[in-house]
Amino acid sequence: MTRHHRTPRILGTLLLVATAALTLGAGDRPAAAARGTTPFDRVVPAPASVQQGGAPYEISRSTRIRVDGTSGSRQVGEYLAQVLRPSTGYPLPLTTTGTGGIRLALGDGPFGAEGYRLTSDSRGVTITAGRPAGLFHGVQTLRQLLPPAVERKTAQPGPWAVAGGTVTDSPRYAYRGAMLDVSRHFFTVAQVERYIDELALYKINTLHLHLSDDQGWRIAVDSWPRLASYGGSTQVGGGPGGFYTKAQYQEIVRHAAARYVEIVPEIDMPGHTNAALASYAGLNCNGVAPPLYTGTNVGFSSLCVSKQETYDFADDVLRELAALTPGRYLHIGGDEAHSTSHADYVTFMDRVQPIVARYGKTVIGWHQLTGAHPVKGALAQYWGLDSTSAQEKAQVVQAARNGTGLILSPADRVYLDMKYTEDTPVGQDWAGLVEVRRSYDWDPGTYLPGVPASAVAGVEAPLWSETITTAADIDYLTFPRLPGVAELGWSPAATHDWDAYRLRLAAQGPRWDALGIGYYRSPQVPWAS
Template identity: 70%
Template sequence: MRQHRTMAGLLGALLLLAAGLSSTGATTAAAASRAPRPLGRIVPAPASVAPGGSPYTITSTTAIRVDAATGAEGRRIAGYLADVLRPSTGYALPVRADGSGGIRLRLSGDARLGEEGYRLESGRSAITVTAHRPAGLFHAVQTLRQLLPASVERRTRQPGPWQVAGGTITDTPRYAYRGAMLDVSRHFFTPAQVERYIDQLALYKVNRLHLHLSDDQGWRIAIDSWPRLATYGGRTQVGGGKGGYYTKADYRRIVRYAASRYLEVVPEIDTPGHTNAALASYASLNCDGVAPPLYTGTDVGFSSLCVPKEVTYAFLDDVVRELSALTPGRYIHIGGDEAHSTPHTDYVAFMDKAQAVVAKYGKTVMGWHQLTGARPVAGAVAQYWGTAGDEAEVVAAAKAGTRLVMSPANRAYLDMKYDATTKLGLDWAGLVDVDRSYAWDPSTFIKGLPSGSVLGVEAPLWSETLTTSADVEYMAFPRLPGIAEIGWSPASTHSWPDYRSRLAEQGPRLAALGVNFYRSPVVPWE
């Protein structure tokens, strides 16, 4: 009996000890979850991080302060930051032009920060963000968001605390062009859906939105001088359905919204192939004068504008003129891929005339890398989508001065399946999980490229199998942040083990934002 009581006492002591250890562990875990995120644990990785000093805590007395020199753009960015922070913190966060402390946005004459770079300094009394241009302030705001707990992205009040670790981040992008393409032709996406995608791109410092506005399955932009392009050519999509198109007001809305997030819209009218929607809309664009039926399948390479006809260039001139007037950005993308039904001599002749039309309206021509098999004009930009990296004509064009945007399909195409079980997407370029999508260098992917020939990177998302924003998000995330990092961060920071852990920390943030992302098994999601 005595031994039984002794054993019972011992068991009780052990239970109390276990409870104490459990409580201590829970307390430690809770404390860790409240600790500020270390500087540099963001995507894309910053160029330079110098941690140190006390963290800054956002409280009910915090104000967002804008130097007078930042002007209206600075005040707008401050308002954007306040709109992000107010719902989750519950704080007023007034935007002011005076005083000290709080979160301060300022422009300086430090040209070393360039058009998009910034410096973020965090300490006990203030966070000071400095940039040379407003775009840098905006990118710094995206960094600040990621330095705060993921719950800051929620639209209802959260418990906090809202701390930013002490230290300094100095950050400038590796490449000037960091893009994402959305195919709105195979399936149509509304202006609101495009704006949702823009917001997601902005978080990762993407600065170009390439809109694939025409293809065999649909023409998506109103052209006043050729109205049937949109009203007839835009009335369907892959698999049937009503399709749709952007009025000029819709397109201007998208352009304005993108500009408010410091993204430049790059519109694409794919020519001379991928043109069945246009050919179906106007019989005169066909060599035989007979309009084909609208197309809802997914084959490629069967359509072509009629290169010898003068009406072809009247059509192209009108389209480029109206699209250029709507587009403040510098680029017009004329496509040029998979023109299998256009004889090579016709292709070269067409591209000569198409490039001249783009130049006539003051824009820089972009085209898929097949443009390098023709005669790229001075200043032309070719978008590489190959998989082998051994295309001699691309290297020759680069040596002659053509700049390249890198989008290798077996790395950067966001519509490739993650694995054999992925229900959405295609697999012609292979299966591309997150690690494979991250494991490449734009400057060395094509063998023999001269130094400085890469303008940047782009992550295209083709929509043959995508019909909703949830579909778009599932295929884009989490691969798009990796392409964004390849474009922004110094090559020396690219490390899959480090990126993998930083990407895992993005999971709660994407969830808080309501992004339907793929939880890849190669990432240890938080």
């Protein structure tokens, strides 16, 4: 079955989590949150290590945010102030002097690229990290230690107490992503930036933008202008479509970077290319441009592998996109190329992968890339199902053993466009119905038997947009499943426990209400009434 085809143990200090799950009923936990102090065992993703206890710190009108003078510390401090000022009504000035308050400091320690330590007592809160990204992730934990009303944009009564204790935290996987399909339906810059803000709350550090497909081309390319002006002029079901100018794309990149989210742009090739084929006749083997396409079938389009013009096109597009993208990766697609012969597919991938390297980027492709010759350092994004053939899985496993890294996106686990139940008003069901527990209850480290643990780069939750048209649709399908995927990517395997997680997830509901996120109230989760 194809990706888009439509058919009608908690250890050590984290023992606190399991203990809370056993001793507190669903009705007890919302009451604890209402008292204004959210305990550490509610944080999503689950921290690596927690030592809870001691007097809380209460943020007040006299609280200052102390930064260490570095640009990274100051940037994160400004972000934190922007979160806290509207709801608390406090000025929360940034300062490099004094004691107490909320302190953000870069320093030496076993933090890695994204880890942090957060300590809280009656004197203040200190977040320490080796790099600014770690400070930023520590701020996300601090947000969850405050009452949900802290997320509101108008002054709230408080109090704003942070429980006493220490968190020492760092991610399990370096790649923790989500994907937004802006090709089937187009989403504005503001809508994409809103999604980035939501991802950052759960320490997601990558947004994969699916910028081209049969139904629309969404990024301006100076050397091939009709790709956007004509190829981007429609979407599924018709309508105006749209595309990002280079300046708009760079604004998305800047917004993401300020939240330590890396943008991974995708140009899907050699299939999923009707928008490009309709824009330029020469990309077709017969020299005839097909009409624009607004349906949802897959596998019918292909670039002409034998033409030099195809590689001129790929070189120009990837060169311009690489120049706009400071991140490490360019995603070249490669899935569902059913109209491309296997020999042509291998030829195409062998010629296009070196183009990516020429412009200083690393290749990502869907896992069909493993049927060709993945270049050294390439990542393959696996979207198969439990029912995917043993032969296809074996191909992926062998590539991983040969050094190809894997991003795990199993469609029947983490494709956010799958319906929760038969009655879900938007979404698809070709990969099955995916309730919250199914999305959470698997281990990336053991999902594909035979894959070396070192080959798993991380996880990504894609959201395809055949049926979604609004930010409300995005929120409804993303929440509450995304936080679980984020936890799979961030938290140690030893913290993985559905019974404890569902209680922590329930505590997120009031926060989403405060943020204006309309979510699916799964009956598997004991939401606060």
